Amino acid sequence: MKKRSFIKLAGMGAMGALGASGHVPLLAAEGQQAPLKKFEENGVVRPFGGNTVVFHTDKSSPLFLSMLRVQVELQRHFGDSITCLPPDSYHMTLFDMANQQDRKPGLWPSGVPLDASVEDCTKKLAALLKSEPISFPGKVYMKIDPNRPLSLPKEHKPGSQPAFIIPLLPYSSADTEMLRAFRNKLSGLSGIRTPSHDTYVFHTSMGYRIKPMSAETYASFETYYKKWINEMTQAAGKISFDCPDFCSFIDMYQFTPVVALK
Template identity: 30%
Template sequence: MAISVSTVNEVLATPNEHGIENGGWLSDQQEQRIEPVPKNDFPHQQYPRWIGHKFEPDGRVLPFPGHTIICHLPQNSSLYDCLLLLHNDLQRQDFAACYVLLPPSSWHMTVYEGVSDQIRKRTCWPGDCALDAPLESCTTMVREKLASFDLRSEPPFRMTIAGWEPLEDGIALKIVPASLDEERRLRGLRDRLSKLLRMRHPGHDTYSFHVSLAYMLRFLGQQDHQAISAFLQSYLKKLPKTFELGAPEFCIFDDMFAFQRELYLKKQS
């Protein structure tokens, strides 16, 4: 049985439980979801959030460089095999024109969101970097900080499948830590990374862990929404209930199709 995200978060909702001070940041309730800077020549209101930024309306990938901290989904895992069947099946559906599928080699769970060159806002950019600093120098600074960062515990991270994220921006498997101890470990890690890098994304405390499989190319009509939802629900029973992830990786990316590992986060001796 999947662990309820709301139940886990209610248990761990004590302010400053992980030992991080507010530091003048707004609370998650006050913060708004960060949106990419609109392009003057693109009708963003006609498309889902990331079309025109990460993808063209026809599914062609667009440059969207940045860096992030993720756990790639192991290719020798049963979940990877199951999702590969799902990926191949999604390509054959009548509603396949609604989305662009991500390459299986890119599948991952984001541990900490990192930065995007196209989103230069104080909450989403390291505090030690000027907002107009080149992405390359920002990446170098973050890499140097992470090289000596103490993960404090050894992988794996045990996760539980909790369903699907809402069909808004894309198709994503919703996952939660498999126990309260794992929840504390992951949330505490996010807090320590936030403090180290002096940045805190909106929704930091309530971030929903997930594995993205596709991005929506257009807003769904009722018929497509129902068809895709039913298709995805039918696959849930085919997926393993729990799975494991290895050490977090600091990765750079040019777009959403590939994440190149620069280093692993390690437990320091």
């Protein structure tokens, strides 16, 4: 299955095939690189390379199937403003590693030159993870957080592309500690520690807003969101994730496993 096509599963899937864009990112007036867009305003995915550690969502799980159902309504009612991610890409991020945009200490691996290519960065991190005795201790359990505010703000800033996420919480204190300890291991190993390291919100992303919504549309979206969260919370219940993978990506459509951390 090609990564730039929405897949169909059990008669449900996203509609339409989206191709990659070869546009060169714009530069800010100061000569610094402007924030890179992950999508065009028509929903076409743009190049955005990097690497990350994620749990891939089990395609037979209640969470995945409920996300498919939500995606159909999301695409039908709000497809003009939100571009959906292909279900093959559904995952929960455990630890953000490096991306081509954020090249500064704390956001880029300490042992990799700031001007190194993303490909070289991925190779160095993969070699490091293979050489160190680091493995995730076992299955971790999560649940949907129905109380977290909607991730898409009412106001849409020009050029911004906020993600539409389903927020997740560790199911128990043991799960919280398992995730915290492993994130700290990855941080110490890579030299990456973001300002939100200790307050990171676990989630699974479903899409990105690419165009503003009218006040009426946004109000409708809020209503649908509450409905979706309630339905997904009931359907997904206790969510389990197995071994995480260190993955590479060239855009937001596919996260390719490089090293299995088990």
